[in-house]
Structures are given as structure tokens and as C-alpha cells.
Amino acid sequence: MARGAGRLIAGVLPAAAAAVLVAGCFDVQSPDLFLITRTGQGASLTILINNSGTISCNHAKAKPISSARLITARDLSDNLAGDATDKLTIPPAAGDVYYYRIKLQQGTVSFPDRAADASHPNLAQAQLFTLRAAQQACGLPG
Secondary structure, three states: OOHHHHHHHHHHHHHHHHHHHHHHHOOOOOOEEEEEEEEEOOOOEEEEEEOOOEEEEOOOOOEEOOHHHHHHHHHHHHHHHHHHHOOOEOOOOOOOOEEEEEEEOOEEEEEEOOOOOOOOHHHHHHHHHHHHHHHHHOOOOO
């Protein structure tokens, strides 16, 4: 092989390898923010929110959500991170209608619908997010 051809190949190979690496970066999937499961009276509900801005309702195909809803979901994820790390679990009590399980990267939070209080205000935020997502993004009854 001629010297010039060797230099050309030596220069092309790193560039080709870099192009493959860059192309591969575009196939990276965003992580899920959280999975909400609501059980109780009426039909069960699951909502999966992905950080790329998609929602999947009751295991259906994911579809895009608004930027505002994605920001709200990210805030909720951040606000529940401490409770998830602590594995907050509040058992259901008489009179509760729904029970929520929210799986985040940091852990799982479980609570009944009447558990939100001054010590756990983020639980009310989770309930409201679930209701609005079910109705507005999923087209399901609340």
C-alpha cells in the first residue's frame, strides 16, 4: 500500500468512527419520569410519563403531551423524590376511595387519596396530576 493511501485510511477511520458514535447518540431514549398506578373504586388507571414528553395511559401506545404538562410532571417527580427515597408508604384507611403507587427512579411512594396533608402536600399534587392527565391527555373519566 502506498504511503498516501495509508494516511488517507488513517484519517478516514477516526472520522467514520466519530460519525457512527454521533449517529448512535440520536437513538438514545429518555428515561421514564414515573409510573402512577391508581386502584380503588371504578377502573384501575396507569399513567407512564417519559421525560421526552410522552404519556402512556393504561398501557396504550405513548403519545405526546404538552410542554406545560411535561414541566408539571418533572416538578412532581422532583417534589416526590425525597418521599420515594424514604419509600413513603401510607396504608389505606376506611373511607378511602383510591390508592396510589408512584414508581420513580428513587423508589416508590404509596398512599390513599385522603393522605395529603400539611406534612405531605406533594401527594395532593400527585392526585391532581393524575386526574388532569387522565381526563385531558388520556381522554378518560377522572
